[in-house]
Amino acid sequence: MSEQLIQQFINGLLIGCVYALIAIGLTLIWGVMNIVNFAHGDFLMLSMYISFWSYTLWGIDPVLAIPICAVLLFALGLLVYKFAVSKVMNGPMLAQVVVTFGVSIFIANAAVLVWTPDFRLIDKPLLAGTWNFGSVQVSIPKLVASAGSVLVTGALLLFLNRTRTGKAILATEMNRDSALLMGVNTDRVNALSFGIGAGLVGVAGAFLSMYYYIYPQVGGMFGTISFCIVALGGFGSISGAFIAGLLVGLVQTLGGYFFDPAYKYAIVFGLYLVIVWIRPQGLRGW
Amino acid sequence: MAKRARFVVAAAVVTLLLVLPLLLPGPVPLHIMIMTFNFALLGVGWNIMGGYAGMFSFGQAAFFGIGAYASSWLLTAHGVNPWLGLLVGGVLAAVTAAAIGWPCSKLRGHYFAIASIAFAEIVRIHFNNWKLVGAAEGLTIPMAEPGLLNFQFHGSKAPYYYIALAFLAVGLMVSRWVATSRAGFYFRAIKESHELAMVLGISFVRYRMLATMLAAFLSAAAGTFYAQYILYLDPESVIILPISVQVVLVSMLGGAGTIFGPVVGAAILVPISEITRVELGHRGTGVDMMVYGALIWLISVYQPRGVWGFLSSLGRRKAPAPTAAPAPEARP
Numbered sequence: 001m002s003e004q005l006i007q008q009f010i011n012g013l014l015i016g017c018v019y020a021l022i023a024i025g026l027t028l029i030w031g032v033m034n035i036v037n038f039a040h041g042d043f044l045m046l047s048m049y050i051s052f053w054s055y056t057l058w059g060i061d062p063v064l065a066i067p068i069c070a071v072l073l074f075a076l077g078l079l080v081y082k083f084a085v086s087k088v089m090n091g092p093m094l095a096q097v098v099v100t101f102g103v104s105i106f107i108a109n110a111a112v113l114v115w116t117p118d119f120r121l122i123d124k125p126l127l128a129g130t131w132n133f134g135s136v137q138v139s140i141p142k143l144v145a146s147a148g149s150v151l152v153t154g155a156l157l158l159f160l161n162r163t164r165t166g167k168a169i170l171a172t173e174m175n176r177d178s179a180l181l182m183g184v185n186t187d188r189v190n191a192l193s194f195g196i197g198a199g200l201v202g203v204a205g206a207f208l209s210m211y212y213y214i215y216p217q218v219g220g221m222f223g224t225i226s227f228c229i230v231a232l233g234g235f236g237s238i239s240g241a242f243i244a245g246l247l248v249g250l251v252q253t254l255g256g257y258f259f260d261p262a263y264k265y266a267i268v269f270g271l272y273l274v275i276v277w278i279r280p281q282g283l284r285g286w
Numbered sequence: 287m288a289k290r291a292r293f294v295v296a297a298a299v300v301t302l303l304l305v306l307p308l309l310l311p312g313p314v315p316l317h318i319m320i321m322t323f324n325f326a327l328l329g330v331g332w333n334i335m336g337g338y339a340g341m342f343s344f345g346q347a348a349f350f351g352i353g354a355y356a357s358s359w360l361l362t363a364h365g366v367n368p369w370l371g372l373l374v375g376g377v378l379a380a381v382t383a384a385a386i387g388w389p390c391s392k393l394r395g396h397y398f399a400i401a402s403i404a405f406a407e408i409v410r411i412h413f414n415n416w417k418l419v420g421a422a423e424g425l426t427i428p429m430a431e432p433g434l435l436n437f438q439f440h441g442s443k444a445p446y447y448y449i450a451l452a453f454l455a456v457g458l459m460v461s462r463w464v465a466t467s468r469a470g471f472y473f474r475a476i477k478e479s480h481e482l483a484m485v486l487g488i489s490f491v492r493y494r495m496l497a498t499m500l501a502a503f504l505s506a507a508a509g510t511f512y513a514q515y516i517l518y519l520d521p522e523s524v525i526i527l528p529i530s531v532q533v534v535l536v537s538m539l540g541g542a543g544t545i546f547g548p549v550v551g552a553a554i555l556v557p558i559s560e561i562t563r564v565e566l567g568h569r570g571t572g573v574d575m576m577v578y579g580a581l582i583w584l585i586s587v588y589q590p591r592g593v594w595g596f597l598s599s600l601g602r603r604k605a606p607a608p609t610a611a612p613a614p615e616a617r618p
Contacts, residue, residue, distance in 0.1 A: 036396050087587040094538050095590030097342055097399055101531050102582030105575055112572030216572075220527075224407060227400045235396065266411040269404035276401060277389035 003135050008257045009250065010138060016249020017146035018204055022222060023229035023241040024153055025200035031173040031236025032193040035085055035096055039104035041223020043198050045111060047073050047205025048214045052120055055209075061126040062210045063144075069206040070199045077198025081191050089190070104223075111216035120214045127210060145207035152203050153242060156196075160238075169193055173236060221265065228272040233283050240284030303451060307444040314564070316443045320515065322556040323450035324508050329536035329548025330457040331504030334464050336534065337542035339497035340477030342399045345406030346505050346533045349379040351413065351525035353506025354513040358425045359418070368437040372510040376503040383502035384495055391491040394480070406530060413521040424520025427513060437514045446515050453511060454549070457504050461545050464500065473497055474543075505533075531582075532559070539585050541592025550594045555581075 026040050037043075047069040054060040054068055084103050088095045127144050130137045160166035171179040172189045180186050212218070229248050233240025251271050256264035276282065310316050328346060335341045356378050357371025366374075390401050414422050430436040439445040464470040472493045475483040483490050513519050532555070540551025558581065562574040589596065 030396075034396075036400070084583055084587065088590065091586070091590040093395065094336075094342060094534075094542055095586040097396065098531075098534060098538060099583060099586035102579045102584075102586060104579070105528075105531075106579030106583065109572035109575035109579060113576065224403060228404055231397055231400045260415070262415045263411060266408045269408045272404050273386075273389065273401060273408075276393060276397060280392040280397060 005254075005257070007136050008253045010136065011142075012250035012253035013246060014139070014142040014146045014249070015253065016246035017149040018207060018245075019222075019225060019229055019249050020242045020245025021149035021152060021204040021207075022201050023226040023233070023245050024156065024238055025197035025204070026226050027230045027233065027236055027238060027241040028156075028169075028193050028200070029197040030230060031238075032169060033085070033089065033190050035089075036100070036227065036230075037080075037085075037194075037197065038097075038100040038223070038227075039080065039107055040197075040201060040226055041219025041221075042104045042107040042111075043073055043076065043201045043219070044205045044208070044222050045214075045216060045219035046076065046107065047202040048209040048212070048218060049111065049115060050202075051206045051209035052122055052214050055122050055125075062122060062206055063126055065209075066148075066203055066206040069202040071202075073202025073205070074195045074199035077195040078191055080198070081194035085194060086187075086190065104219075108216055108219065115216065117216055122209055122214075125210045139211065141210040145210060148207055149204065152200065153238070156200065157238065165192070169196075225265070225268060228269060231282055232272055232275055234281055237282070237284040240282060244283060307447050313443050316447055318557050318560045320443060320446050320450050321560060322552050323447075323454045324511055324515075325532060325536050325556045326549045326552035327450075327454050327457045327508045327511075328505055328533045329540070329552055330454070330461050331501040331508070332533045333537045333542060333544075333548045334461060334473075334504075335494075335497040335501040337537055337544070337547065338464060338470060338477065339473040339494055341494060341498065342395070342534070343402040343498075343501070344399050344527070344530045344534060345402035345404075345409075346501070347525050347527070347529040348406040348409040349383065349502040349505035350509040350512070350529060350533075351409060351519075351521065352379045352382060352502075353509030354519050354524050355413065355419055355425070355509075356506070357510040358427055358513045358519060361427060362425055367435070368510060368514050369435075372507055375510050376506045379502040379506035379509075380499040383498045387495045387498040388491070391494050403527065403530075406525065406527070410521050410525040413525055420520070422520065422522070424518065424523075425513075427517040429517075438517070446511075450511060450515075453507060457507075458545065458549070460500060460504065464497075465545055469493060469496060535582055535585070537592075539589065539592055541594030541596070541598075544592070544594045544598070547592050547594040551592065554593065 022040070022044060025043075026037060029035060029037050050069050050072055051062045051065040054065040055062060060068070080100075080103055084099050088099045125141060127141045130139050131143075132138075160170055168179065168184045169189055169192065171182065171184055172186050172193075176186055179189070225248060229244045230241055232248070233242070233244035248268050248271075252264045252268050255267035259267065306319065307316060310319070328350060331349075332343065332346050335343055353372070353375035356375030357366075357368045360366035360371040360374060361368055386405050390398060390405075393401050413419060419425060427438075429440070430438050432438050432440045434445070437449075464473065472483070472488050475486065475488060476490045476493060480490055509524065512524065536551040536555055537548045538551065539555055540549065540553075541547030559574070559578050562577045566574040566577065
């Protein structure tokens with residue numbers, strides 16, 4: 001009984017770290033330009049497919065595909081920013097909300113067209129198997145994915161706080177006009193943040209492809225959950241998104257364990273509604 | 287003069303709509319018109335809360351589903367007449383909207399949008415697991431004696447056409463009332479600035495909830511209509527994000543915050559999505575939805591204020607000329 005509980009707790013933390021990485025990409029985009037990228041889940045799906053095809057066509061293991069996914073998704077982020085998001089930056093808010101929905105529907109169905117709706121799985125990744133501690137099992141690919149997510153988050157924080165470009169992003173996030181007056185090219189910062197946000201979800205997709213089913217709609221639930229995580233943590237707050245990611249991972253697995261696995265996502269959304277009711281600005285928002 | 291011209295145009299449009307079922311060839315165009323009216327009704331409902339009161343809900347499918355399920359379940363389990371079921375579903379949706387709207391009343395902008403998605407997802411997951419209403423298998427409405435009383439017609443789609451049109455007319459009357467009433471002005475004040483509205487003594491929680499409840503009632507009515515029209519429903523065909531998104535798009539394309547905007551939007555968007563589905567979607571290739579996604583993208587970029595807003599701004603720009611001309615004559 002208690003060992004099962006520990007098992008669920010570990011599973012929750014493991015998926016929570018990956019959630020956090022997905023959500024951090026989203027929160028960076030939100031923080032800098034006040035836009036929710038509703039195509040975020042579909043970016044994740046594309047990255048998983050990139051990893052899958054690198055493996056299937058060229059035998060590149062998902063671990064080695066991480067940089068490929070990151071770079072390609074960074075480029076995709078720049079494209080989506082240039083051709084969709086930047087066009088509505090000065091438009092009405094409703095257009096800002098809706099435009100990425102259009103991109104999302106387009107990408108998800110392009111994937112159906114090109115790759116069919118079949119479920120796929122990378123059959124023999126380099127990292128596989130489990131470590132056993134008594135009856136508690138830790139899946140190695142999940143552990144690597146989680147550790148990797150934490151590392152990437154750390155690297156992002158270092159980049160933002162220690163480099164000139166990173167500081168320009170943070171400055172734009174704090175106050176766009178002041179940043180502009182200080183000589184920051186805020187348009188470039190927008191594009192860069194969108195690219196980095198997409199790149200981060202690209203890394204998360206490569207991690208997930210090591211053990212998760214890959215299909216065109218896979219981004220849907222991950223996307224919706226990451227919106228909740230971002231709002232839960234406070235839009236734009238990276239530390240908030242990380243904490244909220246872990247929290248959501250734990251609530252999902254423990255909620256599924258104590259109540260009904262069919263309701264595990266409903267419990268997450270319910271928790272989200274309760275928290276924003278008490279704290280509308282999110283855990284670490286202001 | 288302008289008023290009379292408007293009356294003539296309105297009378298012509300109404301007459302055309304009334305005789306249209308006699309002119310349309312075959313059931314498919316009629317089906318497209320019926321779906322257009324139904325989405326227009328959903329859009330009119332959304333427009334009250336989104337367009338006037340500024341709450342961008344992406345969860346209207348939840349109320350659509352609640353309305354559809356309420357009347358269908360009452361009918362299949364207890365033999366309750368669907369017209370009564372429609373009222374029950376509407377009230378139930380409005381009560382649900384109040385229950386969820388109150389905690390969400392502090393949320394704005396994206397926070398509200400995401401909360402509405404989360405709420406609709408909970409409703410969807412719940413209906414997928416709720417044995418009482420058939421869980422994932424859904425409900426099939428038994429065939430009954432066709433007629434207005436039973437809300438079922440088997441031979442022709444024309445009766446559904448007129449009912450959908452009547453529903454839309456009622457929805458437009460509600461919307462018109464909202465646009466011209468005191469409550470409507472409060473809605474718009476709240477949309478412009480919460481703080482300012484509060485300083486003026488407007489209880490924004492109360493008025494935001496009123497808008498949410500009106501929208502929920504209209505969405506539920508559309509849901510009951512849909513269930514009686516299709517005679518089958520399951521969670522994955524009524525309570526899904528794509529429906530919620532289409533409701534928003536219909537309003538946005540036509541022009542959010544105008545009475546006829548959602549109708550114009552539905553008249554453009556629904557035929558396009560129905561026709562692309564028939565023409566391009568037959569092998570489940572996703573091409574129809576790609577076209578649809580690209581369309582949303584283009585609308586947001588090139589026509590974000592909506593077609594109706596664009597047309598009426600044209601009208602307004604032309605309007606000053608005739609009124610300015612007589613003025614000098616009046617002086618001497």
